[in-house]
Amino acid sequence: MLTNKRTVTVEFGQCDPSGIVYNPNYFIWFDVSVHALLARGGVILKALISEFGIDGIPVVEYKTKFLAPARWGDELTIETSVVAVHRCAFDIQHRVLNGGVLAVECAETRVCTAHDAEQGRVRAHPLPRKLIAALSRP
Amino acid sequence: MLTNKRTVTVEFGQCDPSGIVYNPNYFIWFDVSVHALLARGGVILKALISEFGIDGIPVVEYKTKFLAPARWGDELTIETSVVAVHRCAFDIQHRVLNGGVLAVECAETRVCTAHDAEQGRVRAHPLPRKLIAALSRP
């Protein structure tokens, strides 16, 4: 299934007083990585939202392990892969490597949501076929 | 004119590897301070946007001086005051005090904007009268 790899350099302002990455930054990187993954599959999320009238594909679950710290100036490789595609949701795996060593791993689930006019609230919506096709690409 | 004072504690994650506040955080605090200032004048920005069909009141200018650093655990007082009210814009002054010492000062200008359907773009819009009344309150 779809996979993408990108590199980020740890910036000064992403580190905390103990000199390591302040961990909420990993979740910002994971979000950018999902957008990059979809783009690699040919899907620009902003365009998908307009085309299919969905609200978006928010995260519903993260399971994250921080195995080793990263410091100002480190170059991190973030590998992001689709693990499973469901009717309204899909599962992703992120692996952050720092100098070849696994530093962080994260299992993420996103669900497609849309406004339900009858019920007057947001609810799960089947993944657009175009998105399923992108996620399933080798 | 309208003035407000609030206190923030410098959190661990708002500091950088040199142990002082990473400066973009001041601009987040200033934004929250403007919302708090308006609320003190009786105006909730979210409601104002809906009621008057404006886009918002984005910042168009900041002039900021950083005079003294602040560190993890410091308690900062942020004083925010309206300095001038114009037709489509208003000027604000922020003063950040750390233990009674002036640490940061910032002059900010915000302009009211709305979508111009004829020109198909965002442009300046006269301040809603309700907003002018709030800003002018002693």
Added chain:
Amino acid sequence: MLTNKRTVTVEFGQCDPSGIVYNPNYFIWFDVSVHALLARGGVILKALISEFGIDGIPVVEYKTKFLAPARWGDELTIETSVVAVHRCAFDIQHRVLNGGVLAVECAETRVCTAHDAEQGRVRAHPLPRKLIAALSRP
């Protein structure tokens, strides 16, 4: 065991273009909540680090479920409780309530770390007794 409750208001700048909280902000709130929890138990983390020569108590694991979105202006209650205390680590549970509804839940594990001069690297370190006492307080 030790528990704490605090309230945060969702600010404009913490929301994304879909109008809901951008999820990395929850991890910032969880970090602040842990500091507040420890303070409630009488432990200021900054002072603990100096006193015991430890590096800190970084997060090693998060398991997070996002059950309902939160929007600009929502008032969130964050309940944070110690769940288990181990030799070098402890487990925490965060529950974020939005208008009485459970919006986010997160199981967090933190480990005490210190620099090991012999091995020249950071490693797990027994929790200082003062920290154990604080975490175990009712």
Added chain:
Amino acid sequence: MLTNKRTVTVEFGQCDPSGIVYNPNYFIWFDVSVHALLARGGVILKALISEFGIDGIPVVEYKTKFLAPARWGDELTIETSVVAVHRCAFDIQHRVLNGGVLAVECAETRVCTAHDAEQGRVRAHPLPRKLIAALSRP
């Protein structure tokens, strides 16, 4: 004098509920741009700090004008140039272009600081010669 140009793509999470870049992000980009500028001149700030025993080169002043908004997916070019070099400080100009249009401009001053053991506090310190050489490079 030294100049650098880099490109950033506006990410989803850098935009606010009005769909435009939340302005504190510009100051994060400016900070990264200064590090990139120095690196282009052959100076890695982290190494400079170790080598010369300085605390850093914090920002003491920003004068910023926001001329046009930027949106999710926009590609921004950030041009950063040294404008003047003083004994303990230097001046920088940032220009953010969005589709060829000037969107933000910012005049920034940074000062070199070091711990003064006699006075027991941080104070201005002459710029290391290596830094002056880098800043003055064409």
